[in-house]
Amino acid sequence: MPNSTPTDESPNGASFITPSGDLKTKSSAPGQVSGVQIPWQQRPAGSSDIVWRHTTNPVIGRQPIPNVLGIYNSAVVPYGDGFAGVFRLEDRTRFPRLHTGWSENGVDWHIEPKPVVFETNADETLDSKPAAVADYAYDPRVCWIDDRYYVTWCGGHNGPTISIATTTDFETFTRLENAFLPFNRNGVLFPRKIDGKYMMLSRPSDDGHTPFGDIFLSQSPDMCHWGKHREVMRRGGDEQGIWWQRTKIGAGPIPIETDEGWLMIFHGVMDTCNGFVYHMGSALLDLEQPWKVIARCSQILLAPEADYEVYGHVPNVVFPVAALCDQEKDQLAVYYGAADTSTCLAYAHLSELVNYTKENSVVF
Template identity: 65%
Template sequence: MNPVDANSSDSQIARGATADRGGVVPDAFPWQERPAGDKAVVWRHSGNPIIPRNPLPDVHGIYNSAVVRFGDGYAGVFRTEGPSRFPLLHAGWSEDGLEWQIEARPIEFSNYRPDPSHYAYDPRVVRIEDWFYVSWCGGDNGPTISLARTKDFRAFERLPNAFLPFNRNGVLFPRRINDKFVMLSRPSDDGHTPFGDIYVSESPDMVHWGMHRLVMRRGGDQVGQWWQRTKIGAGPIPIETPDGWLMIYHGVIDTCNGFVYSMGAAILAIDDPSKVLYRTNRHLLTPEAPYETTGHVPNVVFPCAALHEPTSGKLAVYYGAADTCTCVAYCNVSELVEFTKANSTVF
């Protein structure tokens, strides 16, 4: 494997950023205050999309991607599609979480024999102890949850797939729970799944997975809501709060014009995340902006990552819009927790 240097000539810079990032303060946090008069608990970045659909030559979409705090800035793993529309993963770098430098070449994995048929999409990234773990929906005997780990976002070591086919939306918790690694996922099929519930599984070593338990089901018809009736799936890495694990997720409704993906939230018990304490009975963000309603797959808000600033409680949620570009929305963790508790229906 020949890792690509983030500063090499093969790197391209998204959204017109330059190599001289003058004026950017190290440890900057991506944030905009709530617009005056806006009462929404979650609000959009005014400059969305932060990464447009064509950030690199021969890339026609970059979305449903994951970012994490790394060093004095941020690193991430991004889903891209080129003229073949075959999904691949690329590493990326940012000083402020908004302007991103994306590697031109896809990620290569050590101890792994490449196969041109093995697609990779919808990654998540989390730091657990001394490693950054990457999970994604992989085509190595998939679709199912593929895993890798890295310490520098240049060298990536593949781990065994977590589950049998078919599965999507593998989301690891940021620490061990009862001395076990824990992952959320959504058992699926091999197509554009028209169903899906969220499960949780655990592992002693990030290799052997078991203790699969239901967390929560799709639905809502019986309690007067439709926005998540078709399928649901975990989004960013859960955030630990005094009230429980804050899990942002996507909920899907099937309409006469196709699926519509929206953002919701739930709070899971700290010591047993299979127990749902609260669950939003209305969406937090739904496709309304032009970049969410128009694109390769219209009407999609798909959250995959969140950056949390613990001191202030600020939260920047990264989401894919219309399966085309990458966007950010903001909220405050304590406000989101209180909103979830006040607008909850658990079913």
């Protein structure tokens, strides 16, 4: 949103300037795709893939603005008559920071050159020491709940752990308390309260390149105090003849509510003689008790096979982070980081993906 200032209207009536310089006014509820066409390409002729790639991937290359070495693991949401996003970006220091971005179509992006600056809520104190300018921030997710967007990311302030901030305009970000003690990654909120509680998926980890990891769910009455931690899924699959998620797993995009349960797209990692390999997978969670797994797909949805997924700063990575869903059109667009270098898109029919997850389910 270059050189633009939000109006004083409510989030449902706010205006913003698109990358082309046109003034747009919100015509739908924030966080929803009503009236907005999500990115979409038909499945290639002759293909039977459940998930297929955007033909001109990456949609955001490694250098969208000067002096950048990579932009990836990007959280995209509907905003007004277009889309907004929070992106992991690394400049020539290779230090990870979050940047905002704007798009009319979800494919062509304007990335803000200055990183996000988080304000601290006046009623909250993160701790006795000021937040360092150099606190790293990476792998964001963005979720609309009730009346605002919540941004979660892996933060370096007393981390790595799950940090949280709110925004209504993607220009001002108010930081809340960290959700958990270190060490933790992949904090993914559900898009509505369940039984009156906020719900978040996460993956407890270590302070390095975590060679383990399982998905847990935590609850909060106020987005500050988190508890009732429940195991959702563990890594593994050796006994079932499934290797692609044997080392670690982590939640990806915001879960999608369907009649069959919450569709959770996640990453599954296996260790090889040449390092980790990251894949895209799927599961269905119970709508009212989302720590209960209804189905867990044994098959990889997307493996690192394209050159931009195999070659990069970290090779062999498909890391899903965000999803745009148009349930009326049965369309799903998934944003994923490729080789820790660029941002890519993949597509699926929601109904096919749900059925495929159920039909190939092995719960363990």
